[in-house]
Amino acid sequence: MVLREKRLIKMKVTISDVAKMAGVSKSTVSRIMNGNLEQNTEGTIQRVLKVIDELDYKPNALARSLKSTKTNVIGIILSKLQNQFWSSVLEGVEDTCRNSGYNLMICNSNEEAQLEEDHIRSFQMHQLDGLIINPTLKNPHLYKKLSEDQFPFIAINRKMYDLDVHMVTVNNINGAKVAIQHLIDSGKTRISIFLYPPDGISPRLERLEGYKQALQSNGLKVSQSLIQIVGEGKGEVEDAVKKLLHSSDRPDAIFSTNNMMTLEILEGIKNQQLKVPEDITLVGYDETIWAKHLNPPLTTVNQPAYEMGSLAAKKLIHLIEAKGVESEIPKVVSLEPSLIIRESCGSKLQHKN
Amino acid sequence: MVLREKRLIKMKVTISDVAKMAGVSKSTVSRIMNGNLEQNTEGTIQRVLKVIDELDYKPNALARSLKSTKTNVIGIILSKLQNQFWSSVLEGVEDTCRNSGYNLMICNSNEEAQLEEDHIRSFQMHQLDGLIINPTLKNPHLYKKLSEDQFPFIAINRKMYDLDVHMVTVNNINGAKVAIQHLIDSGKTRISIFLYPPDGISPRLERLEGYKQALQSNGLKVSQSLIQIVGEGKGEVEDAVKKLLHSSDRPDAIFSTNNMMTLEILEGIKNQQLKVPEDITLVGYDETIWAKHLNPPLTTVNQPAYEMGSLAAKKLIHLIEAKGVESEIPKVVSLEPSLIIRESCGSKLQHKN
DNA sequence: TTGAAAGCGCTAACAC
C-alpha cells in the first residue's frame, strides 16, 4: 500500500523500500545490488532482484558516494569548445569515460583565471575523482596546490613547465618542423609564421621554436619581420596579412599555427587579390573536416586530437584507481603530429586526400 | 594539532573541523556558510568565516545534496559533438548553466537507443535536477515515463511528436522554404534535395516538407527523382551526386540538409568536373565558420544554435526551480532560421558576408 | 543567538 503510493505520487524509492518489500534487511539488498552474491541464498537473491526490477529501483549515487568517497565522475575544463580540435578531444574523453564507467562534467574556462579557479573549486566540492584541464596557465599557485594535494589531474595540450605533473601533449616542435620542411622542400625560402601571443603557452612557443629550428637547419635565417604575432581580436589577422603582403620583402609562404586563424589568413589573401598557391603558399595547423574543401585544398599539420582525449582520460582513470600506489606510468606523454599534404603549397597531388 | 595533521596528511576538512576550531556548533557554521546571517553575532560570523578561509574549507556537495535533494547539476545528451552545430548548442547551454550556478554533465548517445537509456538512468541515479536531450527517438517508452514522472527535461532540436513535453526547436519548414525560394528566385526550377533517412526525425521531415511546399507554392512540381535520401555511410553521398548529375534530368540546384553532407556534395560535384555555381548551384543547411571560405562561398541556412542551447538551459532551469507550480511558460519554442546569401547560387553579392 | 539531535540513502563491520 505504502509502496504503491510511492509509485503513484512518485516518491523516490529507496533501499529501505526494496528491503521491506522483499522482506529482508537493507544490508542484504545492498550486498545483492553490488554483486556480493556468494553469501546469499539463491531464493533471496531472486526475490530481491525481482523487487528491484518491479519498483524500478535506482540506487542514489549521492548516498553511495558519500559513503564510499568515490563518485566515478571526472571533470574537464576546456576553453574553446567551438574549435574542432577540442570537440574531437572531448569525444575521445567521453568515449573513454563511458567505457570505463565514469561520468563527465564539463566546464568552459574561456581563458579566464577566475572562472578556471571557480570551476576547479566546484569540482572539488562535488568530490569529483579527477580532472582533465587545458590550463589557462594563469593560476600557477592553484596547479601547484592540486599537485601537492595529490588530486588526480592531467594537463592536456598545454605544458605546465615548472611542475612535475601528468601531461598529455602533442609534439609541437615537430609539428612546426615538418610543416616548414615541406615548404622548404617545395622551394620556399621566405616563410612567415603567424601565431597568437605566446605568453608562456607551450604549443605557441614550441611551434615558433620548431619554425626557427627548421629554418636554421636548412641554412635559412630567421627574420623578425616574418614572425607575425597577432591578437585574437576581430580583423587583426587580416590586417597583419595585408601589411605583410604589401611589405618590401613579401614572403612566399605562410605557416598558420591555428585553424581558425588559417581561415582569416585565407580571407586576407583573397582580399588582396592574391591567390594560393600561385602568389603565396600556405600550411595550416590542425586538420579539420573542411580543410580539403578549401580553395585550394589546404595542407595541414594533423594532431591526433581524439587520441589525446582518449589517452588523457585513460591516464586519469589509471591515476584514480591506482591511488596511493605510486605507479610507474610516464608522467608526460607526447604524441606525434603528421603532415597532410594537399595543394596549398603548390606541390600538387603528392598525397591525395 | 589534529587540525594541522588534517592539512599535512591532507584529510578532507569537514564542517565539524570548522566548528571545533571556531568553538561553535556545526549548525552555526552551516547557517553562516549559507548566508543565514541575520541571527548571528557579528563576532561569531567573523570568527567562523576566518576559520573557513584558513582551513580552505569546501563544503561537500554530496552531503549537501543528499540532504536537500537538489544537486544543481543538469545533464545533456547529445549525439554528434563533432558537428559545429552541436558545439555551439553546447556552448549556449554551458554559459547559461554557469551563470545560473549549475554544473553540467555531458554524454554522447551516438544515436544508440541502449546508450541513451543507460545515460538517462545514470543521470537519475546521480540525482541530476534535469536533462536536456537531443533524442534518438528510439526509446519512446522512456520519454513517456520521464514525462509522467514529471522529471524536468527539454527535448532539443528534434520533436517528440506525440508527447506533450517541453521542446526547443528551430522552424525547419521555414528553413527549407527560404532556401528553396531563394533558388527559385535565382531562376532555378529543377531543385534536388539531399537528406538522411527521415525515420520520424522532425528536422528531416520538416525540411523535406518545406521543400515541397516551396516548390508547390511556386507552381513547380515535386519530382521523386530529385528527392535523394542517402545513408550516412562513407561515399554514399558522393555516389548519389554522381548518379544524379549523370541522369537525363540533371537538376540545376541542390539543397543540402546537413553541413557535413554539404562538404561531400561539393566533393562529388568536383569529381564530376563540374563547377558551382556555373554548372549547378548549391545551398547548405547550417552556417559554419568555414562556409564563406569554400569555393565558391556557400549560401547557407543559419540556425541560431547558441541561442537554442542557451534557451533550452534557461527553460530547464526555470522548470526545475518552479517545480510543482505548473508554470505558464510555453511548452514548445520554435526559433527562426535565416538565410545567408553568398555565391554558391550564382546570385553574387546580394549579401556580402 | 546558539546547540543538540535526527535523518537524507547507502555501506560495511560485526553480530547472530
Next chain:
DNA sequence: GTGTTAGCGCTTTCAA
C-alpha cells in the same frame, strides 16, 4: 546467510 548498527557530511527543526 542475514540483520543490526554506526556513520559518511551536511541541514534543519526544536529547545534552550
